[in-house]
Amino acid sequence: MLLKRITLLSVSLGLLILCACSSSQGTYLEQAKKIHKEILTLDSHTDTPLMLGRRGLDLGVHNDPHEGGGKLDFPRMKEGGLDAAFFAVFLGQGEETPEAFEVAQQRARSIFESIYEVLDEYPEMAELALSPDDAYRLKEEGKRAIYLGLENAYPLGNDIAMVEKYYEKGARYITLSHTRNNHVSDSSNDPDGPVHDGLSAFGKEVVKEMNRLGMMIDISHISDKAFYDVMEISNAPVIASHSNARSVHNDPRNLNDDMLLALAENGGVVQLCFLYVTQLPPNPPRDSARTALREKYNNFQGLSDEEMENARADWYAIDRDFPSQLPTVADLVDHVDHIVNLIGIDYVGIGSDFDGGGQLEDCYDVTEMPNITAELLKRGYSKEDIEKIWSGNFMRVFREAQNLREV
Ligand SMILES: [Zn+2]
Incomplete structure (x- = not known):
């Protein structure tokens, strides 16, 4: 029974601390948004x-x-x-x-x-x-x-x-x-x-x-x-x-x-x-995909609007396929x-x-x-x-x- 009480107490204490932390984080963000207006x-x-x-x-x-x-x-x-x-x-x-x-x-x-x-x-x-x-x-x-x-x-x-x-x-x-x-x-x-x-x-x-x-x-x-x-x-x-x-x-x-x-x-x-x-942390598949992309699009030099658009789409595909930290x-x-x-x-x-x-x-x-x-x-x-x-x-x-x- 005592053990149960202690467990309950520590759980509720833990919850309280968690709430306090996230609410102060929330307060900082609310305060921040107010400051951005001012x-x-x-x-x-x-x-x-x-x-x-x-x-x-x-x-x-x-x-x-x-x-x-x-x-x-x-x-x-x-x-x-x-x-x-x-x-x-x-x-x-x-x-x-x-x-x-x-x-x-x-x-x-x-x-x-x-x-x-x-x-x-x-x-x-x-x-x-x-x-x-x-x-x-x-x-x-x-x-x-x-x-x-x-x-x-x-x-x-x-x-x-x-x-x-x-x-x-x-x-x-x-x-x-x-x-x-x-x-x-x-x-x-x-x-x-x-x-x-x-x-x-x-x-x-x-x-x-x-x-x-x-x-x-x-x-x-x-x-x-x-x-x-x-x-x-x-x-x-x-x-x-x-x-x-x-x-x-x-x-x-x-x-x-x-x-x-x-x-x-x-x-x-x-x-x-x-x-x-x-x-x-290193991400070799992403790095080599980016290098290949740069080569494919001439290091983004002298591209037509259409080529630039394709390059951009390929760039986002790399972000999607090889996300980096x-x-x-x-x-x-x-x-x-x-x-x-x-x-x-x-x-x-x-x-x-x-x-x-x-x-x-x-x-x-x-x-x-x-x-x-x-x-x-x-x-x-x-x-x-x-x-x-x-x-x-x-x-x-x-x-x-x-x-x-x-x-
Ligand atoms: Zn720059």
Whole structure:
């Protein structure tokens, strides 16, 4: 009888603890959703334009992320309490001949056009944003703010005047390189190693021109040496639109502590990415399927809209057939903790890389963004800290870059 009572007691105690835990988790999430209504939230890097194109995704409707619906659309941004997002106009690195540059510039133009088109189609839901103030105004109006950034300086070609052309098209940052070296900068990931020992001579000119225009310089993807070259040349604070801390996850795409200290000194900001978060268990069948896919589609270079659509369908099929374990929100927030401990609360933000491979187990699409805020609350971050992380820090850099505009 006594035993039975003790068992009953421990069961009910256990249940009580379980309830307490899940209800405090629930409270954090409820609190998080409330905070998202009150502060401006911004994601500084998504590759959602890759989902557009002739027969691409309709951003005006609620899509299913598990059925090829991508990571965000306007209704889901609203549901997830995300007010503003940068859409990357992304071009993979190709040949550096006048003809290839011309093709890349045409491709960039058509990506800008496809974004303007979708924004024209849904003026009641979203608008092109060009300055920090725009996002705050649009939040008041209940609309999403869509900013533009150019990912990879490749389509500048050799013409410095193209920097201003892209600024005029709405781009407010340029990521100097992608995963291969280009004529502007060495990349952190080029298998052949550096070719310029940092920035090229043209790359240094590009940085100065971006300063003159008040355009943010994005140091994500560039080599460590190129990062230090930017630190030396730029007269404005810079961004890493989607990178993490190398001390937490050792990957050349992430910033080491010395770089983070230099970034704080520069007054810049690192926007945490949902890729390069943690070491995941190996998954050889998935890796070889992805490698075969890249080969089949020429590393996604020079594809027609139809080929791009097929490539996308095959990419999702791999996700379905060989699912990978994903990092969690808690793993991501470990990067926040590390950076805040090292350089303080003023230099960190969020740049998911949604639709460019970024995804977390419990932040699989934009509707789950409040889970990040709930984890921050759980770890003791204040609403003021959370506002800095979700937009304040990034907007400070954006404003400073624009204030230094000399035209
Ligand atoms: Zn990227």
